[in-house]
């Protein structure tokens with residue numbers, strides 16, 4: 721199963737495990753994460769979720785090999801799948817902690833942004849590299865990243881596509897704490913345990929109230945998804961993705 725379930729008391733650990741593609745989100749991985757979130761929503765014994773990745777990555781983003789073959793309609797469907805996954809994390813009645821064990825790039829970064837709390841280690845590397853592939857972020861990055869790190873830092877990440885390392889991520893507030901790599905999961909589970917000891921109804925209300933105040937706006941998320949899909953008609957997006965898959969630099973249209 722691409723999402724490994726590991727229950728630790730009242731904390732449900734979900735591990736993205738598609739290591740041959742650095743846990744890139746294929747439609748199948750998205751579907752299994754949605755199923756795992758549905759299981760959590762139906763289980764009153766779960767009071768917090770920890771989401772992490774197996775191997776070198778939290779997730780290296782949306783599956784570029786799958787996106788390379790998409791037309792505008794396919795991209796629209798894929799954007800809807802990604803947004804649905806991020807919205808499901810936000811809508812969950814219990815907090816979700818992202819334990820960012822390695823790369824969190826593109827859609828992987830966007831999933832982490834939809835989580836309630838992000839923690840990392842010295843191996844954490846985060847980026848929104850979509851513009852280097854010829855597309856804008858498409859799973860909420862243009863909306864959630866500026867809300868978390870502010871407009872200037874978000875623009876720097878999204879417009880350059882550059883990676884942010886662990887210390888910088890901490891300084892920006894992109895992660896709230898750093899831990900030794902081997903202790904990261906236990907630290908996230910311990911944080912989940914602290915949440916689990918509090919009133920579940922008060923925690924759920926608090927999460928929803930913060931989301932109502934500062935969460936991404938549905939109409940703007942839809943606008944982002946539509947802009948992402950339409951860009952699939954532009955020659956730059958084919959060039960960007962083929963260049964990545966061919967392990968060569970892109971040659972953009974004038």
Ligand code: COA
Nearest residue numbers: 740741742744780781782783784785823825826827849850
């Ligand atoms: N989609 C599909 N496959 C991906 C992927 C993605 N987002 N990210 C990595 N992979 C695959 C690679 O194609 C490679 O597959 P291969 O072994 O069949 O060639 C494998 O995962 C390992 O990646 P590789 O690039 O060889 O590892 P690396 O250590 O040299 O580089 C990264 C690691 C993360 C820097 C690099 O893989 C990368 O830049 N990935 C794309 C990140 C990105 O642009 N994400 C945004 C998508 S919206």
